[in-house]
Amino acid sequence: MIILAVQSVTSTRTRSQRLSKHWVTYRAGYIFVLPSLVLYAIFMIYPFLQSIYLSFTDWNGATAVKNWVGLDNYRQLFDDSLLWKSLWHNLIWIAIGTIAPLAIGFLLAVLLSSRPKGFTVFRTVYFLPQVLSTVIIGLVWGWIYNPIFGLLNTFLDSIGLDSWSRGWLGDTTWALYAVLAAAIWATIGFVFVIFLAGLQNVSRDLLEAATLDGANGWRRFWDVTVPQMANVITVVAALLLIGGFSVFDIIFVMTGGGPANSTEVIATYAYTEAFTQNHVGYASTLTLVMTVITLVASVIFIRLRERGGEE
């Protein structure tokens, strides 16, 4: 018994000494990290915990008392047709908004990876939308789609396709795709630059070996370049996927979720519920649903990619 007690005291002392030594060694590091940690806790962790709490209340954003309603808000989700409509729009956004920038960005990066003439100009032009704010992009594309003076309708009219002209952002069938096109245009630059950087690391030796083995351009691209870019593709796709679930700003600027909810996504719906309808409790529930879906989808996607990579 005495031996055990002595061992325990020695162990505690050793741990304490180790911690003390650790603190002395890394003190400066902790101090430097502290401001970010404090800000993160205040602006991310605390609001997140608050959202969880609010999702169990019927708070309207103004009253001092927040009535506890248990799981009522979560039950309401199942009967809320607008939520399912919004979720469907998110899925369309994710499908097209992930695949299109990936495909176009990759293609542009491959075309420019051999640094052809005019490389700098093309790279700048493709990347340009990234330096514009979403509000500016929304406004400019709003003008392009404008039914009175918009460039798109003018162009369609000029080539005899006037039957295709329409008020793009006011058409319940086309509005979502019109906003999506603007978002894809804005995203391609980012995808392009990441892929261009990734392509610099593709092994030249392997490409030359494939050429010597008689592989044509397509086989070299598909069997050599793409596998070596797998990790970059995964990261970019995951970012686009997360962006697709949480998309808000460009839709808010261009249509506000309308007309007749035809461009409503979960984030714009949650915003309307919180700030127009004063249903802050339910809006918190919607944002949590969005967080959970994003998290689950991202984890599944990354795991699948990792498994694919191992095989």
Place this chain on the structure above:
Amino acid sequence: MAHRRHPLLTLAFVLLLVLTGAGFRPAVAQDQIELRVWDQFTDQAASDTADAIYKGFMDQNPNIKITRESYSTDDMRKTVNTAISSGTGPDVIFYDAGLGFAGVLAQAGLLIPLDDMAKQYGWTDKIAPTALEGTMLGGKLYGLPLQVDLIGLYYNKTLMDKEGLTVPTTVADLASFCTQAKDKGYIPLALSDNPGWQAGHQFSMVTNNMLGPDAMKALLFQNQGSWDSPEVTQAINAYFVQLRDAGCFSDDVNALTNDDAVSLFQAGQSLMYPTGSWQANSFTPDNMPDMDVQFMSFPELEGGQGSFWVSGVGSAWYITSSSQRQQEAGQFLDYLFSPESAQKWVGDAKFYVPMSVDTSGLDLTPLQTFILGELDKASTGEIKLGYNIDVIAPPEFNDTMTNGFQQMLAGDKTAEQQAADLQAAWAANWQPLFQASPAASPAP
């Protein structure tokens, strides 16, 4: 000996400064009282007018310093609830009078009733009672309305005369007018419905004309009647089906913004423009040279009660319950409605204030003078005003109006379906507390 600085202390101090915002507060002299005022005057003319009026108040009251913060309507809506409920908001706020906005704050006890101050300063004697109704909740006065507007139909008389078209007096006339105007290459009515609030005003016009202001008031304030009655359904059908099918609106009506509609009317591509008196500043001789623009109430409906202007209060002045300077805030509100301030609001900001104003010497267009005249007639009881629905109805009802009428304009919804949805939204969200005025108050 050099002092060793302690990084943690410095960091804590900086964080404290950042978090409290202490480093950014404007300096106020020790013997001065600071009155924090939030308003929505982001437009240059209105902002300059507000600055001049606030300065006038400070000149009269050197012990009070006004700290002004101006927000766009959207930004204010996002900020105001949490700011006031956390005690970091203003003393005085100029905010949307609707039930979904100031109504929510008043119900939460974040705004103070102004009835006692109204007696003290005589506000109820000088501000039109119909306007004050729009800022009452449960029979108590919470706000002082600065702007009262009329909603009707602007028309370009010069172009209509040139085309041999007459001013329609009934909806059937209007449908016929639209057919003729469209044949001549015009978009007859410059209606826009992006983002969707515009259709709510159209609905207000036809419903008031169909039911009459008294029945409308009973429906809005006492829940007497219903939104899916045959009369309301007929009114919805008249505007959103008959006029749509008569070619009155652009095919892209849901894509057009209010700015687009103004451009169409200013450019002479449209002959009529259905909206409120707040837009009259856009039709001055500078903007539309050689064009005689006039303003009328919406034409009568068959089986309806007549043709009425629709009126409503957009935003009003409120005092927050967390304010430590409520007495000074009351003084400030009184100054905002003084004769000299009213002249500035009308003459410089081109607002239609709900009180008697000496307009002699003010730079007003004939259109603005006409609107002021109609409001005067309403205040003396010569004419009755209808009610603008969206500033009185609960937000859920407004949401149904917005989305439902966009669907109707797209041809995706019938008048019967929309009427049923409106009644369902009303029944689920109307509360007796929303009764904005005492039942006995006289009709406008």
